[in-house]
Amino acid sequence: MGTLTLDGRTPAPDLSRFVHSHDGASTFEVAVSGAHCANCIAKIETGVKAIPGVDAARLNLSTGKLAVTWHDTSVAPQSVLERVRNLGYEAQPFEVTAVLSAGEKEGWFLLRSLAVAGFATVFVMGLMDAVWYGGEDMSSATRDTLFWLAAAVSVPATLYSGLPFFRSAWNSLSKRQTNMDVPIGAALVLSLGLSLYQTLTHGMNTYFDAAIMLTFLLLIGRYLDFRLRDRARGAAQHLIAMQSQLARRVKADGAVETIASREVMPGDRILLASGERAPVDGTVEDTDTEADVSLVTGESLPVAVRRGSVLHAGSVIVGRPIVLRASALVENSLVADLARLLEAGQQTRSLYVRLADRAARAYVPFVTVTALIVFAGALVAGTSFAAAVTHAITVLIITCPCALGLAVPAVQIVATGRLFRRGVFVKSGDALERLAEIDTAVFDKTGTLTLGTPQLQNKDAIPIGVLSRAARIARASRHPLARALAAAAGEGAVASGVHEAAGLGLETSELGVTERLGNAAWCGAAESTHGSELWYRAGDSVPVRFAFRDAIRPETRAMLRALSKEGVAIEMLTGDLEEPARKLAEEAGIANWQARIGPKEKAARMQALRVEGKHVLMVGDGINDAGAMAMAHVSVAPGTAADVSQLASDMVLRGDSLMPIVESIAVARKARRLVLENFAMAVLYNLTAIPLAAFGFVTPLIAAATMAGSSLIVTLNALRLALGEKS
Numbered sequence: 228m229g230t231l232t233l234d235g236r237t238p239a240p241d242l243s244r245f246v247h248s249h250d251g252a253s254t255f256e257v258a259v260s261g262a263h264c265a266n267c268i269a270k271i272e273t274g275v276k277a278i279p280g281v282d283a284a285r286l287n288l289s290t291g292k293l294a295v296t297w298h299d300t301s302v303a304p305q306s307v308l309e310r311v312r313n314l315g316y317e318a319q320p321f322e323v324t325a326v327l328s329a330g331e332k333e334g335w336f337l338l339r340s341l342a343v344a345g346f347a348t349v350f351v352m353g354l355m356d357a358v359w360y361g362g363e364d365m366s367s368a369t370r371d372t373l374f375w376l377a378a379a380v381s382v383p384a385t386l387y388s389g390l391p392f393f394r395s396a397w398n399s400l401s402k403r404q405t406n407m408d409v410p411i412g413a414a415l416v417l418s419l420g421l422s423l424y425q426t427l428t429h430g431m432n433t434y435f436d437a438a439i440m441l442t443f444l445l446l447i448g449r450y451l452d453f454r455l456r457d458r459a460r461g462a463a464q465h466l467i468a469m470q471s472q473l474a475r476r477v478k479a480d481g482a483v484e485t486i487a488s489r490e491v492m493p494g495d496r497i498l499l500a501s502g503e504r505a506p507v508d509g510t511v512e513d514t515d516t517e518a519d520v521s522l523v524t525g526e527s528l529p530v531a532v533r534r535g536s537v538l539h540a541g542s543v544i545v546g547r548p549i550v551l552r553a554s555a556l557v558e559n560s561l562v563a564d565l566a567r568l569l570e571a572g573q574q575t576r577s578l579y580v581r582l583a584d585r586a587a588r589a590y591v592p593f594v595t596v597t598a599l600i601v602f603a604g605a606l607v608a609g610t611s612f613a614a615a616v617t618h619a620i621t622v623l624i625i626t627c628p629c630a631l632g633l634a635v636p637a638v639q640i641v642a643t644g645r646l647f648r649r650g651v652f653v654k655s656g657d658a659l660e661r662l663a664e665i666d667t668a669v670f671d672k673t674g675t676l677t678l679g680t681p682q683l684q685n686k687d688a689i690p691i692g693v694l695s696r697a698a699r700i701a702r703a704s705r706h707p708l709a710r711a712l713a714a715a716a717g718e719g720a721v722a723s724g725v726h727e728a729a730g731l732g733l734e735t736s737e738l739g740v741t742e743r744l745g746n747a748a749w750c751g752a753a754e755s756t757h758g759s760e761l762w763y764r765a766g767d768s769v770p771v772r773f774a775f776r777d778a779i780r781p782e783t784r785a786m787l788r789a790l791s792k793e794g795v796a797i798e799m800l801t802g803d804l805e806e807p808a809r810k811l812a813e814e815a816g817i818a819n820w821q822a823r824i825g826p827k828e829k830a831a832r833m834q835a836l837r838v839e840g841k842h843v844l845m846v847g848d849g850i851n852d853a854g855a856m857a858m859a860h861v862s863v864a865p866g867t868a869a870d871v872s873q874l875a876s877d878m879v880l881r882g883d884s885l886m887p888i889v890e891s892i893a894v895a896r897k898a899r900r901l902v903l904e905n906f907a908m909a910v911l912y913n914l915t916a917i918p919l920a921a922f923g924f925v926t927p928l929i930a931a932a933t934m935a936g937s938s939l940i941v942t943l944n945a946l947r948l949a950l951g952e953k954s
Contacts, residue, residue: 242255242304242305242308242320245304245320245321246304247556251298252282252296252297252298253296253297253298253300253302254294254295254296255294255295255296255304255307255320256292256293256294256295256320256321257292257293257294257295257307257308257311257318257319257320257321258291258292258293258318258319258320258321259271259286259291259292259293259311259316259317259318260291260316260317260318260333261315261316261317261394261395261398262286262291262316267286267316268286270314270404271284271286271293271311271314271316272284272285272286272293274310274311274313274314275293275295275307275310275311277310278302278306278307278310279299279301279302280297280298280299280301280302281295281296281297281299281302281307282296282297282298283295283296284296292321293307293311293318293321295307304320308320312402313402314402314404315398315399315400315401315402315404316398317398333453334450334453336390336391337391337446337449337450337453338450340387340388340389340390340391340446341388341443341446341447341450343384343387343388344384344385344388344439344442344443344446345443346384347380347381347384347385347388347439347443348436348439348440348442348443350380351377351380351381351435351436351439351440352436352440354373354376354377354436355373355377355433355435355436357373358370358373358374367429370431371426371429374422374425374426374433374435375426377422377433377435377436378422378423378426378433378435380435380439381419381422381435381436381438381439382419382423382435384439384442385415385419385438385439385442386419388439388442388443388446389412389415389442391408391446391449392408392411392412392415392442392445393408393412393415395408395412396408396409396411396412396413397412409595410594410595410598410623411441411445411623413623414438414441414620414623414624415438415441415442417616417619417620417623418434418435418437418438418441418620418624419435419438421433421434421613421616421617421620422434422435422438424613425613430613434617434620437624437930441624473485473486473487473488474486474487474488474490474491474497474506474507475497475498475499476491476495476496476497476498477496477497477498477550483498488506488507488557489556489557491506491507491553491556491557492553492556493553493554493555493556494552494553495552495553496512496550496551496552496553497509497550497551497552497553498548498549498550498551499544499548499549499550499551500544500548501544501545501546501547501548502543502544502545503543503544504540504541504542504543504544505538505539505540505541505542505543505544505551506540506557507540507551507553507554507555507556507557508537508538508539508540508553508554508555509537509538509551509552509553509554509555510535510536510537510538510551510552510554511532511533511534511535511536511537511538511549511550511551511552512534512549512550512551512552513534513549513550514534514547514549515531515532515533515534515546515547516531516532516544516545516546516547516548516549517529517530517531517532517544517545517546518530518532518538518542518543518544518545518546519542519543519545520532520538520539520542529545529546529706529707531731532546532549537554538551540555540557545705545706546727593626594622594623594626597622597626597917597921598619598620598622598623599619600921601615601618601619601622601920601921602615602616602618602619604921605618605619605923610923614923617923618920618921618923621920621923621925621930622917622920622921624920624930625916625917625919625920625925625930625933626913626916626917626920635657635660635902635905638659638898638901638902638905638945638948639653639657639659639898641898641945641946641948641949642659642894642895642897642898642948643659644949645894645948645949646878646887646890646891646894649887649890649891650880650881650884650887651878651879651880651881651887651888651890651891652878652879652880652881653877653878654876654877654878654879658861658877658878659891659894659895659898659899660895660898660899660902661842661860661861661877662844662861662877662878662891662892662895663892663895663896663898663899664842664860665795665842665843665844665860665861665892666794666795666796666841666842667795667796667797667798667836667841667842667843667844668790668795668796668797668798668843668844668845668846669798669799669800669832669833669836669843669844669845669846669855669859670797670798670799670800670817670845670846670847671799671800671801671846671847671848671852672799672801672803672807672808672811673777673801673803673848674848674865675846675847675848675865675885676779676780676783676799676811676815676885677777677778677779677780677811678777678778678779678780679777679848680707680711680777681707681708681711681759681775681776681777682711682715682775682776682777682778683711683712683714683715683773683774683775684774684775684776685772685773685774686715689771689773690771693763693771694715694716695716695719696742696763696765697712697716697744697761697763697771697773698712698713698715698716698717698719699719699720699721699722700722700725700733700735700742700744700763701713701716701733701744701761702719702720702721702722703721703722703725703733703735704725704727704733708759708760708761708773708775709733709744709761711775712744712761712773712775722735722737722742723735723737724736724737728745728749731745731746731748731749732744732745732746732749732750732761732762733745740765740766741765741766742763742764742765742766743762743763743764744761744762744763745761745762746761746762747760747762747770747772749762750762750763750764750770751764751770752764752770752772759774759775759776759777759807760772760773760774760775761773761775776807777807777811779811779814779815780883780884780885782884782885782886783815783885784814784815784816785886786885786886786888786889787815787816787817788816789886789889790888790889793889793892795844796819796841797817797818797819798817798819798820798821799811799812799815799817799819799820799821800820800821800824800828800829800832800855801820801821801822801823801824802822802823802824802825802826802851803822803823804822804823805822805823808820808821808822808823809822825851826851826852826853826854826855827854829851829852829854829855830854830855830857830858832855833845833855833858833859834858837858837860841860842860842861843859843860843861844859844860844861844862844863844888845858845859845861845862845863846862846863846864846865846885846888847862847864848864848865852864856876861877861878862876862877862878863876863877863878863879863880863888863891864876864878864879864880865879865880865883865885878891894948897948898948901944901945901947901948904944905941905944905945908937908940908941908944909937909941912937912940916930916933916937
């Protein structure tokens with residue numbers, strides 16, 4: 228609790244640690260909850276940018292992160308929080324662990340609400356069926372008893388299960404704002420209120436079943452929306468989690484203390500043992516080693532890291548321990564940059580989602596005004612107050628945009644199910660729509676167009692005795708080339724007394740003979756430029772070269788030809804060396820390619836293609852591909868890809884083949900046609916249903932059933948995509 232000042236007020240909390248400064252600009256990240264659509268995004272961004280001194284405000288609906296930037300030092304972070312809260316949303320400084328915990332709680336609460344609503348819907352519908360079939364033959368006392376039983380279940384169940392809508396509506400109304408949950412909450416409360424009034428006055432009709440069924444149907448959509456958003460933000464959070472949560476700092480007296488990685492400051496000396504991941508960017512201070520830098524370059528093999536060279540966050544030490552002199556904060560490291568690239572890519576919204584959001588923005592004022600007009604018109608026409616309220620409630624229920632909301636996801640579910648049976652896991656809600664528009668495909672090399680594992684190429688040219696002796700040394704190492712050599716030789720013994728020279732190779736001595744397995748200079752051979760290789764030398768004998776190559780996938784050429792026939796341009800971007808990249812491009816028939824480029828350059832290329840108006844499909848498997856994949860129009864990762872790439876991608880291939888990409892494009896284009904048909908049917912439904920409700924031709928229960936029927940129609944239309952699977 229804050230300390231009181233002399234004027235009796237509690238001072239604003241110190242939020243300076245949440246503000247990051249770079250090149251004169253300050254950025255404050257806010258975790259926003261309660262935003263569900265484009266209307267929310269526009270309202271929040273416009274409201275925050277209206278604060279004097281704020282340059283930009285960008286809300287990522289997937290991660291719930293609002294990034295606010297300013298140069299004016301007079302801007303206070305607390306004013307940003309207050310502005311968001313005044314707009315009717317919850318806001319707190321963004322912390323990854325807190326957001327993860329809040330997301331988990333939200334998911335479980337929605338699931339519990341859905342379960343309660345589902346059970347209550349079945350129970351109450353059973354009671355109302357009894358009233359319906361009993362008709363006039365049922366006594367008033369029996370009917371009242373059934374109504375009270377329905378009330379005992381429906382009222383508490385609706386009030387509890389409807390909390391996600393009631394809270395959102397109240398937060399908005401308390402700030403003199405509106406959102407889509409306002410008419411939904413009004414329909415639920417009015418339905419319960421009118422039903423209780425009818426029960427107390429021994430009326431013939433109540434709408435407890437309509438209220439709880441409407442809650443159940445809406446919760447299904449809300450939970451699916453949550454799951455999609457939760458999956459979308461997973462990639463960025465996984466990247467952040469990759470950074471070491473703890474770091475070992477070497478103090479001035481040589482003692483080592485364990486601290487949180489966010490406490491590492493530029494100039495600190497960090498001790499990294501073999502197998503540990505660098506928490507921040509820095510300079511290697513004391514000795515040479517080897518590191519897995521696939522996060523930075525995409526190179527599949529560990530590289531030698533010399534004293535004085537730069538080591539980026541996320542790199543894993545695989546050689547001898549080192550001391551790293553930190554040069555940046557955790558939030559300014561390469562891993563953090565990749566997380567921001569992911570969020571920037573995820574912020575792109577699809578055409579159909581934008582159309583649905585625009586309809587949602589018009590929904591609240593249109594439905595509210597329509598319901599009020601119907602209510603007033605019914606009173607003027609001489610209808611009773613209860614009947615007028617019933618007409619208004621019916622309008623609120625029957626115009627619920629469930630069919631419009633299902634128009635896209637119904638097709639997506641059927642299409643993704645079909646592709647799943649073909650070995651394609653579709654992760655992003657609008658991936659198929661975007662896939663139907665692609666005209667350019669960009670591929671990573673290692674592990675994507677190739678198998679991702681080096682294989683010995685010149686085995687037949689190596690004497691069996693030399694291969695077996697070199698393999699004895701190789702089995703003592705986990706270096707990828709050593710493992711490939713051991714695999715080519717098969718099972719066998721392991722040499723004893725093997726010592727590793729960082730960045731050079733392995734050495735052992737038996738019977739006075741020194742044996743070495745490593746690079747050309749280490750083994751006394753001439754420097755070589757023939758790609759991936761190991762050299763072996765026993766004593767003063769002539770060094771023997773072992774050549775390795777990452778073989779192309781068998782179906783790569785056929786897949787690329789099929790894409791070219793569809794008018795898709797092909798590019799290859801890789802962090803690998805020029806020579807292996809050139810050979811692979813020639814073998815696969817790729818004319819446009821680039822080598823030795825990092826994750827930022829890949830993302831920049833994606834952005835450049837986007838500026839040119841291209842719709843790009845990005846296929847990659849490395850951690851360094853994650854940012855580019857997020858910036859692409861749609862992205863695909865093989866099943867063997869790194870976790871971050873799979874999380875960042877829209878689609879994951881479960882098998883080793885790339886051919887399902889071609890079928891996915893065909894399915895996506897048919898799905899696009901079905902979505903447009905569903906939109907047309909949803910609009911036609913509303914144009915027909917509103918007049919019927921306005922003139923009292925339907926009851927709230929029939930309205931809820933009709934609303935469900937419209938959803939069924941768009942779902943059945945989507946099933947046509949499954950019928951096409953057999954053909």
